[in-house]
Amino acid sequence: MTTVLEQGVALAAGAAPAADPPRTRRVAPTRRLLWPIGLVLPLLLALGWEAAVSLGLASGRLMPPPSRILATLWALAASGELWTHVWATGWRVAVGFGLGAAAGIVLGVLSGASPLVRRLGDPTLQALRAIPSIAWVPLFILWFGIFEASKVALIAVGVFFPVYLGVMGGILSVDRKLVEVGRVFRxxxxxxxxxxxxxxxxxxxxxxxxxxxxxxxxxxxxAEFMGASEGLGYLLVDGQQLGKPDQILAAIIAFALLGKLADSVLVALTGPLVRWQDTHRDRL
Structure with a gap:
């Protein structure tokens, strides 16, 4: 295995550095076999509540048993209503995420790379970050109306700030010695x-x-509380107004599943970007 000094000498002489023998990343077999463990706790809680309602220990009126919630989900899916709401919510999140992430990356790079831009803009952005999401609702309705534009804008605002902070913080935390090495090699x-x-x-x-x-x-x-007629948020409000706790919980479960699916897709798409890392997590 070549040392860093040997590689530096080779680079200084204009030669290509000697390559280390390729490493094969080993994924522990238990990592693939133990993922169902994450389902144990929710299944135990669901079975326990189902048993409590069946035995008469709880009424199940305000907190329906899992069987009733699954029946509601099945009915909504069979009628096609669930997929309409899932599509509406997923489309809004996708567009808002794309706009907010793009703006966060651009401004994060500018703020991280330029002290002048950071001193000019970061205090204002940090103040805006402290504003609760619901406070933007009347302003966005006034600006964009009650249709899709105001909903997408609100989601983009929510996505923007963590992406902006992450990119700016990542640039500012780059080891100064690495930058100096790059400058030494011109x-x-x-x-x-x-x-x-x-x-x-x-x-x-x-x-x-x-x-x-x-x-x-x-x-x-x-965003979907702002006069929406479709979406999982609308399904929540509709369940509240009609006094249907099973519909409310069904919408919450649909939110959880859709969010987990979206996160898994994002991890799969960004995984090749950080595959070069050799972290402790990869050996677990």
């Missing part, structure tokens, strides 16, 4: 960004995107 600014800054920021970016996606699903509930 890397151009684009090469410095591509070979040093970008790989160092990617793990923080992936985490920030996942956080932003989670907040996007939180903000879509507030």
């Amino acid at each position: 890397l151009s600014p684009p090469a410095l960004a591509r070979r040093i800054l970008l790989p160092a920021v990617l793990p923080e970016l992936v985490t920030a995107l996942r956080s932003g996606l989670g907040l996007g699903f939180m903000f879509v509930v507030a």
Whole structure:
């Protein structure tokens, strides 16, 4: 295995550094076999509540048993109503996430790379970040109306801030010695960004995107309270107004499943970007 010094000498002489023998990343077999353990706790809670209602220990009026919730989900899915609401919510989150993530990445890069931009803009953005999501609702309705634009804008605001903070923080936390090594080897600014800054920021970016996606699903509930006629948030409000706790819980479960699916897709898409990492997590 070549040392860092030997590689540095080779680079200084203009030669390509000697390559280390390829490493094969081993994934522990238990990692693939133990994932169902995460289902044990919710299944035990569901079976316990089902048994409590069946034995008459609880009424199940305000907190229906899992069998009634699953029956409601099945009825909504069979009628096609559930898929209409899932599609509406998923479309809003996808568009809002794309807009908010793009803006967060651009402003995060500018703030992280430029002290002047950071001093000018970051205090204002930090103040805006403290505003509750529901406070934006009347303003966005006034600006964009009660249709899709106001809902997408609210979701984009929720996604923007964690992505912005993650990207800016990732750039600011890059080890100064790495940048200095790049300058010693006379890397151009684009090469410095591509070979040093970008790989160092990617793990923080992936985490920030996942956080932003989670907040996007939180903000879509507030967005769908703004006069929506479709979406899982509307299904929640409809269940509340009609006094249907089984419909409310069915919508909550649908939110959880849709959010988990979206997060898994995001992890799968961004996984190749950080595959170069050799972390302790990969050996568990």
